[in-house]
Amino acid sequence: MNLKQLSEQLGLSQTTVSRALNGYPEVSAATRHRVEAAAKEFNYHPSTRAKGLATGRALAIGHVIPMSTKHEMVNPVFGDFIAGAGETYARNGYEMILSIVDDSNEDQIYRSLKLRRAVDGVIVHGPRIDDPRIALLSEIGMPFAVHGQVTHNALPYTFLDVDNHDAFVQATDYLFDLGHQRIALINGLETMDFAYRRRSGYEASLRAHGVAIDPALMRSSEMTEVIGYESARDLLAFNNGPTAFICASLISALGVRRAIEERGLVMGQDVSVVTHDDMLSYLQNGGETPIFTATRSSVRTAGRQLAESLLHAIEHPNNPPQKTILKCEFVVGHSTGPAPRKDEHGL
Amino acid sequence: MNLKQLSEQLGLSQTTVSRALNGYPEVSAATRHRVEAAAKEFNYHPSTRAKGLATGRALAIGHVIPMSTKHEMVNPVFGDFIAGAGETYARNGYEMILSIVDDSNEDQIYRSLKLRRAVDGVIVHGPRIDDPRIALLSEIGMPFAVHGQVTHNALPYTFLDVDNHDAFVQATDYLFDLGHQRIALINGLETMDFAYRRRSGYEASLRAHGVAIDPALMRSSEMTEVIGYESARDLLAFNNGPTAFICASLISALGVRRAIEERGLVMGQDVSVVTHDDMLSYLQNGGETPIFTATRSSVRTAGRQLAESLLHAIEHPNNPPQKTILKCEFVVGHSTGPAPRKDEHGL
DNA sequence: AACCATACCCAAAGCGCTTTGGAAGCCATT
DNA sequence: AATGGCTTCCAAAGCGCTTTGGGTATGGTT
Numbered sequence: 001m002n003l004k005q006l007s008e009q010l011g012l013s014q015t016t017v018s019r020a021l022n023g024y025p026e027v028s029a030a031t032r033h034r035v036e037a038a039a040k041e042f043n044y045h046p047s048t049r050a051k052g053l054a055t056g057r058a059l060a061i062g063h064v065i066p067m068s069t070k071h072e073m074v075n076p077v078f079g080d081f082i083a084g085a086g087e088t089y090a091r092n093g094y095e096m097i098l099s100i101v102d103d104s105n106e107d108q109i110y111r112s113l114k115l116r117r118a119v120d121g122v123i124v125h126g127p128r129i130d131d132p133r134i135a136l137l138s139e140i141g142m143p144f145a146v147h148g149q150v151t152h153n154a155l156p157y158t159f160l161d162v163d164n165h166d167a168f169v170q171a172t173d174y175l176f177d178l179g180h181q182r183i184a185l186i187n188g189l190e191t192m193d194f195a196y197r198r199r200s201g202y203e204a205s206l207r208a209h210g211v212a213i214d215p216a217l218m219r220s221s222e223m224t225e226v227i228g229y230e231s232a233r234d235l236l237a238f239n240n241g242p243t244a245f246i247c248a249s250l251i252s253a254l255g256v257r258r259a260i261e262e263r264g265l266v267m268g269q270d271v272s273v274v275t276h277d278d279m280l281s282y283l284q285n286g287g288e289t290p291i292f293t294a295t296r297s298s299v300r301t302a303g304r305q306l307a308e309s310l311l312h313a314i315e316h317p318n319n320p321p322q323k324t325i326l327k328c329e330f331v332v333g334h335s336t337g338p339a340p341r342k343d344e345h346g347l
Numbered sequence: 348m349n350l351k352q353l354s355e356q357l358g359l360s361q362t363t364v365s366r367a368l369n370g371y372p373e374v375s376a377a378t379r380h381r382v383e384a385a386a387k388e389f390n391y392h393p394s395t396r397a398k399g400l401a402t403g404r405a406l407a408i409g410h411v412i413p414m415s416t417k418h419e420m421v422n423p424v425f426g427d428f429i430a431g432a433g434e435t436y437a438r439n440g441y442e443m444i445l446s447i448v449d450d451s452n453e454d455q456i457y458r459s460l461k462l463r464r465a466v467d468g469v470i471v472h473g474p475r476i477d478d479p480r481i482a483l484l485s486e487i488g489m490p491f492a493v494h495g496q497v498t499h500n501a502l503p504y505t506f507l508d509v510d511n512h513d514a515f516v517q518a519t520d521y522l523f524d525l526g527h528q529r530i531a532l533i534n535g536l537e538t539m540d541f542a543y544r545r546r547s548g549y550e551a552s553l554r555a556h557g558v559a560i561d562p563a564l565m566r567s568s569e570m571t572e573v574i575g576y577e578s579a580r581d582l583l584a585f586n587n588g589p590t591a592f593i594c595a596s597l598i599s600a601l602g603v604r605r606a607i608e609e610r611g612l613v614m615g616q617d618v619s620v621v622t623h624d625d626m627l628s629y630l631q632n633g634g635e636t637p638i639f640t641a642t643r644s645s646v647r648t649a650g651r652q653l654a655e656s657l658l659h660a661i662e663h664p665n666n667p668p669q670k671t672i673l674k675c676e677f678v679v680g681h682s683t684g685p686a687p688r689k690d691e692h693g694l
Numbered sequence: 695a696a697c698c699a700t701a702c703c704c705a706a707a708g709c710g711c712t713t714t715g716g717a718a719g720c721c722a723t724t
Numbered sequence: 725a726a727t728g729g730c731t732t733c734c735a736a737a738g739c740g741c742t743t744t745g746g747g748t749a750t751g752g753t754t
Contacts, residue, residue, distance in 0.1 A: 001462075002710055013734045018712060028732065045462035049399040050710035053739045058396065060444070067430060073628035074430045079421045083414060086447030095465065097407070098443045100433030115348075115392035117740095118442065224629050225601075251629060254572075254601055261608055281420035282571050282598060349740055360704045365742060375702060397740035400709045464710095 001042045010038055021046075048095070052117075060095040061085075061310060062119035064110065066103050066126050073222060074100070075126060076251060077278045077299045081147065084303025085123065092311055094120075107136060114142045121314050123147060123306065127193045143317070145310035147302065148193050158313050158321040160306040164194050167295035167328040168201030168246065171274040174293070174330070175244045176209050179339035180272060182217065184242035186231050186252050190220040198248055198276070223248055228255025236263055236271070243339050247275040250283055253292055257335075272336040276328070290333030297328045348389045357385055368393075395442070399464075407442040408432075408657060409466035411457065413450050413473050420569060421447070422473060423598060424625045424646045428494065431650025432470065439658055441467075454483060461489045468661050470494060470653065474540045490664070492657035494649065495540050505660050505668040507653040511541050514642035514675040515548030515593065518621040521640070521677070522591045523556050526686035527619060529564065531589035533578050533599050537567040545595055545623070570595055575602025583610055583618070590686050594622035597630055600639055604682075619683040623675070637680030644675045 007017040012031065020027045020035035027035075038044075052058050063082060067074055082096065089096050097119060101109045110133070113119050121143035124133055130152040137144045138155050146159040175183050185202050188195035199218070206213050216238075219231040228247060235241055236259060247253040253275035260267050267273055277285045277296035285292050309322040354364040359378065367374045367382035374382075385391075399405050410429060414421055429443065436443050444466060448456045457480070460466050468490035471480055477499040484491045485502050493506040522530050532549050535542035546565070553560050563585075566578040575594060582588055583606060594600040600622035607614045614620055624632045624643035632639050656669040 003712095004710075014711080015713080015735080016733055019733090022712085026732065031732080043458070043462060045459055047400070047710055048463045048465045049396045049405065050739090051712080052396040053394070053400050053741085054710075054712040056739075065430075065433075074426045076423070076426065076627075076629040079423065079426045082445065083412075083421045083447050086412075086445065090447070096445045096447075098429065098433065098445055100430050100437070100443075111390070112392055115390060116395045118395045222629075224631060226631055226634050230634070258604075280423075282423040282569075284571060284573055287573050287577070350742095351740075361741080362705080362743080363703055366703090369742085373702065378702080394740055397709090398742080400711085401740075401742040403709070 001044045003046065006038060006042060006044050009042065010035060056117070058118060058120045059093060060097050060119045061089060061307070062097050062099065062113050062122040063125065064099045064101055064106065064113075064122060066106060067100055068103060073224075077280060078125070080278070080280050080300045081125075081303040083281075084300035084305075085307040086303075088304050088307035088311065094311065106133065110136060110142060111140060114140050121145070121310050123310060128191050129193050129196050131193070143310065143314045145306050145313065147306055149197075151193055151196060156321050158309050158323070160302055160309060160324040160326070161194070162297040162302070162326045162328055164197035165201040165204070167276060167297075168198040169205045170328070170330055171246050171276075171295050172202050172205030173208075175246070175272060175274060175336070176205065178244075178272065178336060180244040181211060181339065182214075182240065182242045183244045183246060184217040184232075184235050185219065186228055186245055186247045186256060187218065187220045188223045188248040195220060195248060202246060217242055223252045225251050225255040225258070228252030229258045230255070232256040232259035233262070236260070236265075242271075244272040244274070244336070247273065250275050250277050250280070250285060250292065250294070253335075268334045268337045270340055272339070274336060285331075286333065290331045291335060293333045293336040294331050295328040296331060297326050302326065348391045350393065353385060353389060353391050356389065357382060403464075405465055405467045406440060407444050407466045408436060408654070409444050409446065409460050409469040410472065411446045411448055411453065411460075411469060413453060414447055420571075424627060425472070427625070427627050427647045428472075428650040430628075431647035431652075432654035433650075435651050435654035435658065441658065453480065457483060457489060458487060461487050468492070468657050470657060475538050476540050476543050478540070490657065490661045492653050492660065494653055496544075498540055498543060503668050505656050505670070507649055507656060507671040507673070508541070509644040509649070509673045509675055511544035512548040512551070514623060514644075515545040516552045517675070517677055518593050518623075518642050519549050519552030520555075522593070522619060522621060522683070523552065525591075525619065525683060527591040528558060528686065529587065529589045530591045530593060531564040531579075531582050532566065533575055533592055533594045533603060534565065534567045535570045535595040542567065542595060549593060564589055570599045572598050572602040572605075575599030576605045577602070579603040579606035580609070583607070583612075589618075591619040591621070591683070594620065597622055597624050597627070597632060597639065597641070600682075615681045615684045617687055619686070621683060632678075633680065637678050638682060640680045640683040641678050642675040643678060644673050649673065
């Protein structure tokens, strides 16, 4: 059933039917009801493509997911993020279209999405320091919203980020308060903006406590269980190893815990761990009481909100960009405790 | 730049330009080259929507992701699966469109996708036993391919599945060979088809070894770390607890390991664990040598292949459905060992 | 020289919608 | 009775592509 058929059924013009269905005022309440009833009865759904052609709007948002070709890895937070964004789109009649793309030809994808008029806007995932995408998107006139921020960038843009700096200051401070002095950082890849900010938070806390920054205690890599494990294993093997770890992800933290236990140490006693927790649905940080002491912020909520910001930007192109920064919640779990005294576990 | 402008530039009709670009034979090689060069020069990309309107094809595949409203959880394998599928789509000029939908109104989504002509076909995720979707999709004439299978179903359909039954027979057999007799199963939700098949594999092995099926040793729930942990903790507290676990997911297995270690037991000695491993990029089963003994099969490869099957089905609607079953690889890690003698750890 | 393929190209219709620019009918006002 | 303003509707022109159903040279046959 298409518009033409429906209007013939009703004995009305396509114009009137279209207007009735789209809420225009030039239609009497009576005919509007009649039209709506018929649309329901005949299960009429306008063709997305025809509508898009006629209006010039795609009613679709693009998510382009960069995939590091090296590691062939898609960010684990991604599933929950789009679950959140999807809720927003569904509520507003938008479609979500996904492109997985290796970082080599990102440019092409964005340009192509624009030129083919395939989407009304895009969400930028995984921003890097000095990310060229924001200049690109501004240049080609594609509305966008960034999940994260881009350090070293002059142009204004819409984004949503958690306060990574603050979160890691808090995490580090907390460990200092417990008496830890040698605190390791198992960070994500520091080409990523969020990881850069987390490190700067960590370092700020060290400086504030008059503790020297020791590169030997810092790791920056993909946030996987294995890398978390290997990093912690190596660090714990040092003569004067760390008594505490800060992890950028719950997944890394699981690896760190494995290394700790493998060494016969007890997490929360011999070695403390604080992690950031994105509150992924399939990897919760314990039940009632958290396992890991953590800075946490729901990535799903982030998806929902950022999608809203983007839709807003699309509908009000002249408004200034919305900048949202979410504070993390700090939760105390079983993974942290007072620093052991020097000789306690014979490191 | 649109077709009309491009053809004016070239002094050709839109027809000819369109044909040149789409590889039709009624165009001389010379003009074809000229057209292609101009298209590149002016960065011409045909509008997806206009093309779709004219051809009646969407050049898009829908993925509708069911989300249990109860658990607000999106399947963790999802990210890797679509990364695989995305590769196939990119190679074939298809778009991927995603709908996250709570299980209450799935029907509506499929019907709407069909009526709005938004996609050429859909991938069915997370099939359940006796899943109504395959009848629905057949009825409304929407091409589809299932990731998994549907037990109790008469209609033919395209699918790709791992041999879940066989994998779990193998896993259980392996533990019997090591001398284990009390083997627990930490399964996914058994309303899901894959979990049903895994249990039946497990039970088949028990029967083959003349061991009674003990419901007290079986758990069926969401595959999260926490649930893995709680299940194992409770089971290990029994007087005559299991000496081995079979897990449906690496994530559950991490929880099981935590419970084992919390009890002061050693995985691979006191208690053995075998798990299924979907080879998620962010959660690998160790590096060179696997941590967990596992039945494994890459969900990313599955995505790539199933997408190919679907595109094939769309292009050759009269061909019989493709049915693909992938065998799992069985890898031996550190998590399994001979069954301890009865008195060994005083259970 | 007439004829026919063949190769190359084009005008126009159509895909299913929205939207512009009226038109018709009705009522109140002068 | 003429005028003007509402309300309610419609015909037709796009949106940017593909595709049908031709047309016009060109060169080879008879």
